[in-house]
Amino acid sequence: MHVVIIGGSGHVGTYLVPRLVEAGFDVTAISRGEREPYRPHAAWQSVRQVAIDREKAEGAGEFGPRVRALEPDIVIDMICFTLASAQHLVESLRGQVQHLLHCGTIWIHGPSVEVPTTEMQPRRPFGDYGIQKAAIEAYLLDEARRGNIPATALHPGHIVGPGWAPLNPAGHFNLRVFEQLARGEEITLPNLGMETVHHVHADDVAGAFMGAIAHWSSAVGEAFHTVSPAALTLRGYAEAMADWFGQPARLRFLPWDEWKGTVAPDEAQATWDHIAHSPNCSIDKARRLLGYEPRYTSLQAVQEAVSWLIDRGQIAV
Numbered sequence: 001m002h003v004v005i006i007g008g009s010g011h012v013g014t015y016l017v018p019r020l021v022e023a024g025f026d027v028t029a030i031s032r033g034e035r036e037p038y039r040p041h042a043a044w045q046s047v048r049q050v051a052i053d054r055e056k057a058e059g060a061g062e063f064g065p066r067v068r069a070l071e072p073d074i075v076i077d078m079i080c081f082t083l084a085s086a087q088h089l090v091e092s093l094r095g096q097v098q099h100l101l102h103c104g105t106i107w108i109h110g111p112s113v114e115v116p117t118t119e120m121q122p123r124r125p126f127g128d129y130g131i132q133k134a135a136i137e138a139y140l141l142d143e144a145r146r147g148n149i150p151a152t153a154l155h156p157g158h159i160v161g162p163g164w165a166p167l168n169p170a171g172h173f174n175l176r177v178f179e180q181l182a183r184g185e186e187i188t189l190p191n192l193g194m195e196t197v198h199h200v201h202a203d204d205v206a207g208a209f210m211g212a213i214a215h216w217s218s219a220v221g222e223a224f225h226t227v228s229p230a231a232l233t234l235r236g237y238a239e240a241m242a243d244w245f246g247q248p249a250r251l252r253f254l255p256w257d258e259w260k261g262t263v264a265p266d267e268a269q270a271t272w273d274h275i276a277h278s279p280n281c282s283i284d285k286a287r288r289l290l291g292y293e294p295r296y297t298s299l300q301a302v303q304e305a306v307s308w309l310i311d312r313g314q315i316a317v
């Protein structure tokens with residue numbers, strides 16, 4: 001069985017491609033060839049790598065036909081960000097593949113109502129990224145349920161793993177926040193620190209894709225959250241990380257309008273994007289239908305990533 005993964009050398013592909021090879025699939029990975037996976041793995045020696053720039057190929061109307069020409073049984077699309085892009089691919093793959101798996105995001109949801117949020121809840125996305133991802137999901141599931149393309153949408157939370165900076169307890173990506181907690185210094189959080197973030201380890205996202213492939217009849221026409229078993233409040237996250245560093249948590253709280261002036265503009269924007277969503281998503285459906293069982297809690301995933309950064313001197317403790 002031949003799997004084509006579009007965008008296979010990123011956070012998720014680093015774990016998913018070796019899992020696919022080990023499970024016996026023939027794997028072709030499409031990317032621009034500009035980067036290596038975060039971790040080397042012998043499995044990559046048996047992966048066919050095809051260099052295509054999706055945006056350029058789509059612009060020429062060639063991307064879908066080039067994917068179809070690879071004769072995949074399964075296509076995993078890690079990097080679809082617009083409805084037009086999804087439609088272009090589906091037009092080429094209709095009737096040609098057994099399964100199309102799309103990587104979405106939990107930002108298909110806007111403000112939460114009942115938490116944990118289930119996949120059944122109406123979508124109220126905001127921001128272009130979430131709006132586009134929700135439109136892609138709606139389109140793919142509609143096409144799947146009408147029997148036009150056997151598609152599944154998987155929605156990760158904040159993806160974490162060794163090799164890149166995890167979303168920190170202040171809701172942005174500056175590693176200094178971890179250093180301050182490690183030294184027992186005071187950090188300032190917005191509002192009461194009760195807004196939430198929902199991480200997931202990249203390998204657990206990969207596991208969800210494997211589960212969806214293995215449980216085809218339950219997965220087609222369906223969307224699944226792929227997050228850790230529980231979201232974290234910013235305050236709880238900060239306290240747990242300080243504890244992990246062996247320090248007391250010294251936390252101060254400021255109303256958003258004051259807090260945003262205490263960090264760089266890009267950090268304030270990242271925090272706003274995260275706390276405005278304050279995701280807290282259920283994984284009951286993925287557990288029940290895909291056998292999804294994440295190996296990492298949010299904290300375990302972050303701590304593995306932070307350990308990796310400490311070992312390489314990128315976080316000074």
Ligand SMILES: NC(=O)c1ccc[n+]([C@@H]2O[C@H](COP(=O)([O-])OP(=O)(O)OC[C@H]3O[C@@H](n4cnc5c(N)ncnc54)[C@H](OP(=O)(O)O)[C@@H]3O)[C@@H](O)[C@H]2O)c1
Nearest residue numbers: 007008009010011012031032033034035053054105158159
């Ligand atoms: N990061 C998060 O926290 C997060 C959270 C929720 C959902 N997601 C979703 O996860 C997906 C991204 O997965 P990821 O984080 O594993 O990917 P990633 O780390 O961003 O890697 C992107 C992959 O796509 C390739 N790529 C990028 N631009 C390309 C282009 N124009 N043409 C062909 N290949 C291209 C990259 O390789 P080259 O650079 O070599 O081309 C790489 O293999 C997205 O759909 C995103 O919405 C991410």
